[in-house]
Amino acid sequence: MRLSRSLAFAALFLLSLTTASVAGPGRITLPAEVTATGQVIRLGDIAVLEGPATAALGDLTLGPAPAAGESRTLEGARVLDALRRAGADLAAITYTIPPVIRVRRASQEVSEAAVRQILEGFLAEALGAGAADAELKSVELPGPIRIPAGPYTARVVPPADRPLLGRVRLGLEFTVEDRPVKSVWVTADIGVYGPVVVATRAVARGDTLAAADLTTERRDLSQTGRSVLTDTVDAAGRIARAPLVPYTPVRRDQLVLPADIHRGDVVLLVAERGRLRITAPGEAREDGTRGQQVHVLNRLSRKDLVGHVVDGSTVAVDF
Known part of the structure; x- marks a missing residue:
């Protein structure tokens, strides 16, 4: 009977010690694997802080956070040094800090659908009224696009030396919390539809095209080439x-x-x-159209000259 009472008393004593430890001035518990949510690692983001002695330690900075999708290690000894420099009373705080802490950055993946939406918004703004005739046919990503967690904005950087037509390489610059976080290149296949001139009959070499021989059809201009005519007026005659x-x-x-x-x-x-x-009679050595360079013969001096066609009866030459 006395033994049973002694065991019960010991159990009650241990329980009171555990309760006192939890209810003490403060406790810090830091897991071996943690996730940072911001640009820097703050103690309050990665540790469980309990008690009044730890209330002011949540904003303690422990170093820069890794890039999105990456990780870095943090030595437990450095955490203790940071606590001491911050004025923490470690004698009044119970702490559990591993020798090495693995810190990962909270991240999010920007999906292909999200990139498509970004590019479609860009095309609507860049092409203005012409956006109604444009189609984003496909988007190619360089791989998974991972950026830090949180609301983000994206800026599209178009090429400076080519139109937004066909396969175009575009830059994407992502910003989270007003800070640039990632830049990538994507390839967009952009179709722009408009009229192109076609012949309505088979035309032989040397035939003169009449207006009745021509019409326009709506085609994807990215598939037709830049020299395709878009108005029958430019082809008739x-x-x-x-x-x-x-x-x-x-x-x-x-x-x-x-x-x-x-x-x-x-x-x-x-x-x-x-x-x-000065004028002189001459003779054309070849056919030529207005503004075209042609060879001519000066019928007085019998010299061959080069000139430019002015009209159906005049050629301008240099002297």
């Missing part, structure tokens, strides 16, 4: 330099203007310098 396939986009380099002068035509050669103007 021109001559095909090569056969044209029906309903295939017509390029500017496939057409030439009708010649204003032809080989063998008698033309007026004009040479001007200041107020001096």
Whole structure:
């Protein structure tokens, strides 16, 4: 009976010690694996602080946090040194601090859908009224995009030397809490739809195109090339330099203007310098259109010259 009473008394005594420890001036419990949420590691973010003696220690800075998705180690001895420098009364605080603490950064992954939404918003602003004719066909990411946890903004950096058409490499700059945190490159395939000129019939080389031979169709301009004509006015009356396939986009380099002068035509050669103007009869050595460089013969001196076509009967030459 006396033994049972002694055991009961001992158990009650141990229980009172545990209660006193919890209710003491303060306690710090720091796990071996923790997660930081901000740019710096604060004690209050990674440790459990209990009691009045630890109330002012929550903002104690222990060093910079690792980048999003990465980790770093923190020595327990350095944590104790930081507590001492902060004026903590370690004699009044019960603490559990491992020799080494692994600190990870709280992060989030920016999904492909989120990147697409960012790019679509950028295109709507950059293209203005033309955004209605644009389509973001695909987005290619360099890999998972991880940034620190929290609300973020993203800025799109377009290329300076090419239009937003076809496959375009775009920069993305992410900011969290007004601080730049990550920059990546993504590839966007941008389609812009608009009218292109097509021939409504098979056109042979040397044929002159009439307005009735042409129409426009709505096509993806990223698939047609930059030299494709978009207005039938730019094609009507021109001559095909090569056969044209029906309903295939017509390029500017496939057409030439009708010649204003032809080989063998008698033309007026004009040479001007200041107020001096000299004319002579000449002969065209080749076909040429207005503004084009051609070879001509001076019929008086029998010399071959080079000039530019002014109109159907005049060639300007230098002297």
